Amino acid sequence: MDILNIKDLDVKTETNEMVLHDLSLSIQKGTIVYLLGPNGSGKSTLSKAIMGFENFKISGGSIYFENLDISNLELSQRARLGIFLAFQNPVEIPGVSYRNFLRLAYNNIHSKGQQISVMTFRKLLLEKSKMFNISQELLDKNLNENLSGGEKKKMEVLQMAILKPKLAILDEVDSGLDIDATKEVYKGLLQYIKFNPNTTLIIITHSLTPFSYLKPDNIFIMRKGQITRMGKQELVEEITKNGFNGL
Amino acid sequence: MSSKIPNIKKLYTRPSNLTKLFRQENSFKEKFGFKDNIVYETILEKGINKNIINKISKIKKEGKWMREIRQNALKIFEEKEMPIWGPDLGDIDFNSFHYYVKASAKKEKMWKDVPQKIKTTFIKLKIPQTERRFLAGVATQYESEIVYQKLKEKWDKLGIVFLDTDSASIKFPEIFKQYFGKIVPPTDNKFAALNTAVWSGGSFIYIPKNIKVTIPLQTYFRINLKNIGQFERTLIIADEGSEIHYIEGCTAPIYSSDSLHSAVVEVVVKKNAKVRYTTLQNWSTNVYNLVTKRAIVHENAVMEWVDCNLGSKVTMKYPSIYLVGDKAHGEVLSLALANKGQIIDSGTKAIHKGKNTTSIIISKSICLNGGRSSFRSLVNHTKGASKSRSNISCNALILDDKSQTDTYPTNLVQEESSTITHEATVSKINTEQLTYLASRGLTPEQASALIVNGFIEPVVKELPMEYAVELNALINMSMEGSVG
Amino acid sequence: MKKIILDFSKPIENIKVTENTVIYGLFIDVAHLTCQNSPCIVFSKNNISLDINVKAVINANCVFDFSPILKVSTKQKGIVANLRINVLNNSSNSIIKSTPAMEIKQPDVSVSHSLAISSFDKNQLTYLCSRCLNKKEAEQILINSFISDIMKATKN
Numbered sequence: 055m056d057i058l059n060i061k062d063l064d065v066k067t068e069t070n071e072m073v074l075h076d077l078s079l080s081i082q083k084g085t086i087v088y089l090l091g092p093n094g095s096g097k098s099t100l101s102k103a104i105m106g107f108e109n110f111k112i113s114g115g116s117i118y119f120e121n122l123d124i125s126n127l128e129l130s131q132r133a134r135l136g137i138f139l140a141f142q143n144p145v146e147i148p149g150v151s152y153r154n155f156l157r158l159a160y161n162n163i164h165s166k167g168q169q170i171s172v173m174t175f176r177k178l179l180l181e182k183s184k185m186f187n188i189s190q191e192l193l194d195k196n197l198n199e200n201l202s203g204g205e206k207k208k209m210e211v212l213q214m215a216i217l218k219p220k221l222a223i224l225d226e227v228d229s230g231l232d233i234d235a236t237k238e239v240y241k242g243l244l245q246y247i248k249f250n251p252n253t254t255l256i257i258i259t260h261s262l263t264p265f266s267y268l269k270p271d272n273i274f275i276m277r278k279g280q281i282t283r284m285g286k287q288e289l290v291e292e293i294t295k296n297g298f299n300g301l
Numbered sequence: 302m303s304s305k306i307p308n309i310k311k312l313y314t315r316p317s318n319l320t321k322l323f324r325q326e327n328s329f330k331e332k333f334g335f336k337d338n339i340v341y342e343t344i345l346e347k348g349i350n351k352n353i354i355n356k357i358s359k360i361k362k363e364g365k366w367m368r369e370i371r372q373n374a375l376k377i378f379e380e381k382e383m384p385i386w387g388p389d390l391g392d393i394d395f396n397s398f399h400y401y402v403k404a405s406a407k408k409e410k411m412w413k414d415v416p417q418k419i420k421t422t423f424i425k426l427k428i429p430q431t432e433r434r435f436l437a438g439v440a441t442q443y444e445s446e447i448v449y450q451k452l453k454e455k456w457d458k459l460g461i462v463f464l465d466t467d468s469a470s471i472k473f474p475e476i477f478k479q480y481f482g483k484i485v486p487p488t489d490n491k492f493a494a495l496n497t498a499v500w501s502g503g504s505f506i507y508i509p510k511n512i513k514v515t516i517p518l519q520t521y522f523r524i525n526l527k528n529i530g531q532f533e534r535t536l537i538i539a540d541e542g543s544e545i546h547y548i549e550g551c552t553a554p555i556y557s558s559d560s561l562h563s564a565v566v567e568v569v570v571k572k573n574a575k576v577r578y579t580t581l582q583n584w585s586t587n588v589y590n591l592v593t594k595r596a597i598v599h600e601n602a603v604m605e606w607v608d609c610n611l612g613s614k615v616t617m618k619y620p621s622i623y624l625v626g627d628k629a630h631g632e633v634l635s636l637a638l639a640n641k642g643q644i645i646d647s648g649t650k651a652i653h654k655g656k657n658t659t660s661i662i663i664s665k666s667i668c669l670n671g672g673r674s675s676f677r678s679l680v681n682h683t684k685g686a687s688k689s690r691s692n693i694s695c696n697a698l699i700l701d702d703k704s705q706t707d708t709y710p711t712n713l714v715q716e717e718s719s720t721i722t723h724e725a726t727v728s729k730i731n732t733e734q735l736t737y738l739a740s741r742g743l744t745p746e747q748a749s750a751l752i753v754n755g756f757i758e759p760v761v762k763e764l765p766m767e768y769a770v771e772l773n774a775l776i777n778m779s780m781e782g783s784v785g
Numbered sequence: 786m787k788k789i790i791l792d793f794s795k796p797i798e799n800i801k802v803t804e805n806t807v808i809y810g811l812f813i814d815v816a817h818l819t820c821q822n823s824p825c826i827v828f829s830k831n832n833i834s835l836d837i838n839v840k841a842v843i844n845a846n847c848v849f850d851f852s853p854i855l856k857v858s859t860k861q862k863g864i865v866a867n868l869r870i871n872v873l874n875n876s877s878n879s880i881i882k883s884t885p886a887m888e889i890k891q892p893d894v895s896v897s898h899s900l901a902i903s904s905f906d907k908n909q910l911t912y913l914c915s916r917c918l919n920k921k922e923a924e925q926i927l928i929n930s931f932i933s934d935i936m937k938a939t940k941n
Contacts, residue, residue, distance in 0.1 A: 105740055107736060108736070128739070129736065129739040129740055130739040130740075130742055130743055130744055130745070130748075133739065133740050133741055133742035134742045138740075139740050141737065141740075144737070145733050145734055145736075145737035146734075147734050147737070147738070147751070147752060147755055148755055148756070148758070149754070149755030149756060149757070149758030149759065150751055150752070150754065150755035150758070154751075155738075155741075155751060158743065158747065158751065159738075159741040159742055159743060162741075162742040162743060162744075162747070163742045196755070196758075197755070213741065217741065217742070697889070699889055699890075699891070699892045699894070700892055701892055702859045702890065702891050702892060702893075704890070704892075705888065705889065705890045706887075706888075706889050707886070707887065707888045707889070708885075708886060708887045709884060709886045710884060710885065710886070710900075711852075711882065711883075711884040712882065712883050712884070712900060712902060713880070713881070713882045714872075714874060714880075714881040714882075714902045715879075715880050715881075716877075717874055717875075717876060717877040717904055718904055719902075719903075719904075720901075720902065720903035720904070721900070721901070721902045721903070722899075722900070722901045722902075722903075723885075723899065723900040723901070724897070724898065724899040724900070725885070725887065725897065725898050725899075726895075726896065726897040727887060727889045727894060727895075727896040727897070728892075728894060728895045728896070729892035729893060729894070
C-alpha cells in the first residue's frame with residue numbers, strides 16, 4: 055500500500071514564488087526512502103508542504119496520505135494522523151518542560167480518551183531515551199532551551215520514538231552532530247525500525263553515514279523544486295563519485 | 302531569583318486539607334464552646350463622614366489615638382485628588398458604599414447564588430469541594446472558626462504573633478503606634494487615606510528576632526468572615542534576623558459583591574531579616590482593586606514581592622521596596638493576566654537609599670480578548686546610594702488586536718557609581734513556536750496555552766506547587782475560545 | 786533605509802515613521818545643561834522596521850531626560866522596532882532619567898527596548914591604568930570607545 059501519494063504538486067510561497075513544480079512521487083508503507091539533492095533544491099520545502107506549514111500554499115495537485123487527501127488539512131491534524139517532521143532547525147520554547155510537552159503530545163495522538171499516567175510515561179521516556187543515548191539531565195530541561203545543536207537534533211528523534219508516527223520525515227537530523235552523536239542517532243533509528251517495522255521513513259541528509267545503517271528502498275533526487283532522478287543503492291555510488299552535478 | 306532565601310523556597314505545602322480538619326468537628330465544638338447561629342446586625346449607613354468614622358472606632362472599642370488617626374486620614378481623603386494617571390476610576394461613587402459591616406452581619410450567601418462562571422472555574426481548577434465553599438464566601442462562620450483555631454495552634458507553637466489587625470491594634474498599641482501609617486502614610490495617595498480612615502480586618506504579623514518561620518503563613522484559610530474585607534490593613538514586622546513567607550489570596554476566583562477593595566500593606570524588614578510576600582489575586586470582574594503595598598528594607602535585609610494579578614475589573618497595585626539600609630536587597634516578580642473587560646495596571650517602585658543596595662524586577666504580562674495590561678515602575682537611585690545596582694526586565698504578550706499592552710518604566714539615577722540596566726519586549730505568540738507544537742499534534746489552543754505557561758514560568762516557579770498547578774490550569778482555561 | 790540624527794541641542798519633536806528607519810542620537814553634555822525630551826514615535830504604514838540608538842555622556846551638573854514613547858496602533862501590522870539607550874554617567878551631581886515607554890495595540894509586532902545607565906567599567910579602567918595611563922586618559926579612551934559606533938554611523 056502506498057502511504058504517501060503526491061500527484062503533480064505545485065507549491066507556492068506566501069509571496070507567490072513557485073518553489074515546487076509538478077512534483078509526483080509515491081512511497082510504499084514501511085519503506086525507507088532518501089530524499090537527496092544540493093542545497094536549495096526544495097527538499098525541506100517538500101517536507102514542510104507534506105507536513106502542512108502555513109507559509110507554503112498548494113496551488114496545484116494533491117497529497118494523499120493513506121489514500122486520504124490531506125491537502126486541505128491543518129498542520130496539527132496531519133500530525134495527529136501520524137505524520138512527523140524532525141525539524142532542520144528545532145524551535146526553542148522557553149519555560150516549557152520537555153516531559154510535560156511530550157506527555158501532552160503523546161496523549162493527543164495515542165490516548166483515545168485515557169490519558170497516560172505520569173509514572174508510565176516516565177518509564178516510556180526512559181526506555182526510548184536509552185535507545186539514543188540521551189541523558190536524563192537533558193530530559194529535565196526545557197523545550198530546546200539552552201541545548202546545543204546536536205542535543206536538539208537528538209531530542210527530535212526521541213520525540214519521533216515517543217509519538218510513533220506512521221510516516222516520519224527526518225530533515226537533516228545529522229547536521230551539526232559529531233561523529234559519535236551521528237552514530238548514536240542512526241543506531242537508535244535502526245533499533246526503532248526493528249521494533250516498529252511498519253514505520254515509513256523519509257531521510258533528508260548530506261551525509262553518507264545513514265546509508266550503512268538504514269538501507270534505502272528508494273532514493274529520490276531533487277533539483278530546483280522538482281524530482282529529477284529515482285533509483286536505489288546504485289545512485290549513492292554515482293553521487294559519491296560524481297556529485298549531484300554529475301547525475 | 303535570589304539565592305538568599307534557600308530555606309523558605311523549598312518549604313511549600315498548603316496547610317492541612319480542609320476535609321481532614323472537619324473530621325474533628327465535635328471536639329472543636331466542645332473545646333471552644335461554639336454556639337450556632339449567633340447573627341447580629343451592625344451595618345452602618347452608606348457614605349463616609351466624621352460620624353461614621355467615630356461609630357466605626359467606637360464599635361471596634363479602639364483607643365483615642367487610633368480614632369484620631371482615622372479622623373485625620375478622613376480629612377486627607379476628602380482633600381486629596383484622584384490620581385491623574387492610570388485607568389479611569391470615574392465610576393467609583395464613594396457615597397454608595399457601606400464603610401462598615403460587622404462580619405457576622407454579612408448574610409450567609411447560598412451556594413446557589415454563586416455565579417456559574419465561578420463554579421465552572423472551581424471545577425476546571427480541580428479545587429476540592431470543601432474549599433469551593435470557602436472561596437465562594439459561603440462557608441459558615443463556624444467552619445471558618447475551626448480552620449482558624451487549628452492553624453493558630455501551629456503559629457502559637459512557632460512563637461509568632463499572627464492575628465487580625467483589629468485585635469492586634471488593641472493588644473499591641475505600642476507596636477502599632479510605632480509603625481502604623483509610617484510606612485504608607487495617609488498622605489501617600491487618596492486610597493491610602495481612605496483605607497487609613499475606614500480600615501477593618503487584615504493581618505498583623507510580628508516575627509521575633511532570629512525566628513525563621515519555615516511554613517508559609519497563608520491568608521487563604523483565614524477567609525473567615527472577620528478578615529475578608531474591602532479595606533484590609535496588613536502590617537508585617539520581621540525583627541532582626543527573622544524569616545517569613547506570607548501568602549495572600551489564591552488562584553481560584555474569589556467572588557465579592559463589594560466592588561471596591563482598597564487595602565494597604567505595610568512591611569518592615571529589619572536588619573538581616575528576610576520577607577517574601579506572595580499575592581495571588583483573582584477577584585471577580587466587578588471589583589476595583591486599588592492597593593498600596595510598601596516594604597522598608599533595612600541593612601542587609603531582603604524583601605521579595607511575588608505579585609500575581611489575574612482578576613478584578615481594575616487593579617492598580619505597585620508593591621514597593623524602599624531600600625534604606627546598606628546592602629539591602631529587593632526583588633519584585635510580577636505577573637498580570639488581563640482578560641476581557643479587565644485593566645491591570647501594576648508594577649513597582651524601588652527606591653535605593655543605602656549603599657550597595659540591589660534590586661531585581663521581573664514582569665510578565667499577558668493581555669487578551671480586549672484586556673489591557675500596563676506596567677509602571679520607578680527605580681530611583683538617590684544620591685548616596687553608591688554602588689547600587691538594579692536590573693529590570695519586562696516581557697509582554699499581546700494576543701489580539703482588541704487588547705492593549707503598555708510599559709512605563711522610569712529609571713532615575715542621581716548617584717555616580719550606581720548602575721541600572723533595563724530591557725523590555727512586546728510581541729504576540731511566536732508563530733514558529735506554534736508551528737512546531739502543531740507539528741506535534743497540539744491544537745492551536747493547547748499550543749498557545751503551553752507557550753503562555755512557558756512564558757510565565759519564571760514567576761510561576763516561585764509559587765508553591767499547588768498554586769503553580771492551578772495557575773497553569775487557569776491559563777489553559779483563559780486560552781480556550783480565545784485563539785482564532 | 787532612512788537615517789535620522791537627533792539633535793539634542795533643540796527640543797526633539799515627535800517622530801512619524803513612514804519607512805524603514807534608523808535613528809541615532811548622541812548627547813555629550815557640557816555643565817549645567819538641561820536636556821529633557823519625550824518624543825512620541827508613531828508609525829504610518831505596515832511592515833516597517835525601526836532601530837533607535839541613543840547614547841549620552843554625562844559630565845557634570847546636568848539634567849538629562851530622554852523618555853520617548855513608542856506607540857503602535859491597531860492598524861499597523863508587522864512593525865519591528867528596537868530602541869537602545871545607553872548613558873555613561875561621569876558625574877556626581879547630575880540627574881539622569883529615562884522612561885522608555887510603549888503603548889501597543891497590535892499583536893503582529895516585535896518591539897523591544899534596552900536601557901543602561903552606569904559609570905565606567907571598573908575592570909576596563911583598571912586594565913587601561915595598568916598600561917600606564919592616568920585615570921583621566923583612561924576615562925577619555927573609554928568615552929571614545931563608548932561613542933564610537935554612533936560617531937561612525939553619523940560620520941560626525
